Structures are given as structure tokens and as C-alpha cells.
Amino acid sequence: MPSGHQQAVQEQFTRTAEAFAKFATRDTPDMLAERVDFAGLRPDDTILDVACGPGAFVLAAAPRVVFARGVDLTPEMLRQARAFQAERAVTNAAFDLGEAEKLPYVDASFDLVSCQFAFHHIPRPEAALAEMRRVTKSEGRIFLVDSVGPEDKATSELHNQIERLRDPSHAATLSLPEFLQLFAAQKLAVEKQHVLNRRRSFNKWMLRAGHDRSSAGYQTVRRLMEESIPGDRAGFGVTIDSDGLRIVHQEGMFLLRISA
Numbered sequence: 001m002p003s004g005h006q007q008a009v010q011e012q013f014t015r016t017a018e019a020f021a022k023f024a025t026r027d028t029p030d031m032l033a034e035r036v037d038f039a040g041l042r043p044d045d046t047i048l049d050v051a052c053g054p055g056a057f058v059l060a061a062a063p064r065v066v067f068a069r070g071v072d073l074t075p076e077m078l079r080q081a082r083a084f085q086a087e088r089a090v091t092n093a094a095f096d097l098g099e100a101e102k103l104p105y106v107d108a109s110f111d112l113v114s115c116q117f118a119f120h121h122i123p124r125p126e127a128a129l130a131e132m133r134r135v136t137k138s139e140g141r142i143f144l145v146d147s148v149g150p151e152d153k154a155t156s157e158l159h160n161q162i163e164r165l166r167d168p169s170h171a172a173t174l175s176l177p178e179f180l181q182l183f184a185a186q187k188l189a190v191e192k193q194h195v196l197n198r199r200r201s202f203n204k205w206m207l208r209a210g211h212d213r214s215s216a217g218y219q220t221v222r223r224l225m226e227e228s229i230p231g232d233r234a235g236f237g238v239t240i241d242s243d244g245l246r247i248v249h250q251e252g253m254f255l256l257r258i259s260a
């Protein structure tokens with residue numbers, strides 16, 4: 001039985017599944033290729049992608065590994081993933097319904113377990129990471145990708161308030177020290193880490209969450225973004241150019257190993 005927050009996740013990603021699937025599987029091949037490279041996949045790997053969404057990573061990884069599996073909470077996302085799998089005729093992949101906090105697999109099942117752009121939707125990311133560690137083989141790796149939030153408390157609060165107004169299923173974006181603490185608490189050593197700035201169109205980012213320019217949600221979030229410009233009070237590095245607002249998300253990629 002999904003929790004209240006998980007129901008909010010399901011509602012959000014059922015409503016926006018098509019727009020998100022287009023973004024993840026067709027519009028951003030460079031971003032996907034960066035992640036596939038960073039993960040360091042091996043031909044004898046069996047992998048799991050937690051909160052796999054429309055399956056972009058699973059299906060890009062499948063040709064490089066023995067078997068790729070994805071698990072997600074939102075049935076509509078899994079429907080998109082399976083349709084994409086059929087279109088690509090990928091035979092060594094499968095998609096399951098399940099919660100990151102309670103993965104439906106036995107201990108030590110996978111060589112690599114990843115989770116991408118989903119920790120900020122999970123109110124107890126430590127529970128998800130513990131589950132990812134449990135299903136990873138002792139010599140295996142964990143690959144985590146997510147937005148990285150501001151360290152300053154007031155900036156972080158406004159940042160997360162704006163994110164939640166855009167998408168009620170947003171829980172919190174962790175800062176880099178918070179990610180590193182989470183890894184240390186699970187005795188996971190950072191083997192490789194890359195943090196980068198992803199500049200994007202505000203309007204496209206809003207559309208992916210279901211807000212067009214005429215919606216009340218769009219107007220509220222835009223006003224808060226514009227008001228945050230002096231002193232970059234929300235940590236979005238907002239700028240205005242001829243195409244409208246542009247914002248920046250910091251993104252972190254981490255390759256982790258079980259260290260004890």
C-alpha cells in the first residue's frame with residue numbers, strides 16, 4: 001500500500017508520464033550517454049535501475065550488460081518503459097512495480113544498482129539507499145545521480161519550496177555534504193564523483209511538470225524565481241534572456257562501492 005507521499009508521486013508521474021518519457025528517452029541523448037559512460041558498465045553485469053521511470057537508462061544499458069532491470073512505483077511510467085522496450089526490440093530487460101524503500105529482490109542480486117533523479121522525491125532517502133545496498137553484491141557498485149541542492153539553510157528552504165510548488169511530489173534536494181553523509185552512514189566509499197551545472201529553459205522545465213504559461217502554478221513559481229534573482233536567494237542562478245527565464249540545476253553523479 002503506497003504511503004501518502006508515494007501516492008503524490010504516482011499522481012504526478014501518471015499525469016506527466018508522456019512529457020517526461022519524451023524528455024528522458026528522446027530529447028536528451030547526450031545526458032543519457034554521459035550517465036551510461038560514467039556508470040562503467042561491464043559485459044558480465046546484471047543491473048537494476050531503481051525509480052527507472054520510462055526506462056531510458058535500462059534500455060541504453062541493456063546492450064552492454066547481461067541483463068538490465070528497472071523498478072518504479074508508477075504503473076504509467078512502467079507502461080511507457082515497456083512500450084519503449086518493444087519499439088527498440090530489447091530482449092534482455094524487464095520492468096517491475098515496486099518501492100525504492102522496499103525493493104522486491106533478494107539480497108546481493110545485482111552487480112550494479114542505480115537510481116537517477118529520484119532521491120529528491122523520496123522523503124527517507126536513507127531507506128532507499130539501504131535497500132539499494134542490500135540488493136547489491138558485496139563486490140558490486142552503486143550509481144547515484146540527482147540534483148544537488150544549496151548548502152545555505154535559507155537558500156535551501158526557498159529552493160525546495162519552489163520545487164514543491166512546481167511538483168508536489170518533490171520531497172527535498174540534498175546538498176553535497178548531505179549526500180556524502182548519507183553514503184558514509186551506509187559505509188559506501190565514493191569511487192568517482194562529478195558535479196556539474198545544468199542550465200535549462202524555465203518554461204520547458206515547468207511544462208514537464210504539467211504547467212503551461214497560463215496556469216496559476218506557472219505564475220506563482222515564475223514570480224518566486226524572479227524575486228529570487230537578487231543575491232541568488234533560491235540557488236537557481238536565474239537569468240533572463242530573449243527566450244525567457246533560464247535556471248541552473250546542479251547535478252551530481254556518484255559511483256559508490258561497498259567499503260565494509
Ligand SMILES: C[S@@+](CC[C@H](N)C(=O)[O-])C[C@H]1O[C@@H](n2cnc3c(N)ncnc32)[C@H](O)[C@@H]1O
Pocket residue numbers: 006009010013024050051052053054055056057071072073074077098099100101115116117118121122
Ligand atoms: C524524475 S523521474 C526519473 C525517472 C528516471 N530515473 C530517469 O532518470 O529518467 C522520478 C521517478 O521516480 C519514481 N519514484 C519516485 N519515488 C519512488 C519510490 N519511492 N519508489 C520507486 N519509484 C519512485 C517516479 O515514479 C518516477 O518515475
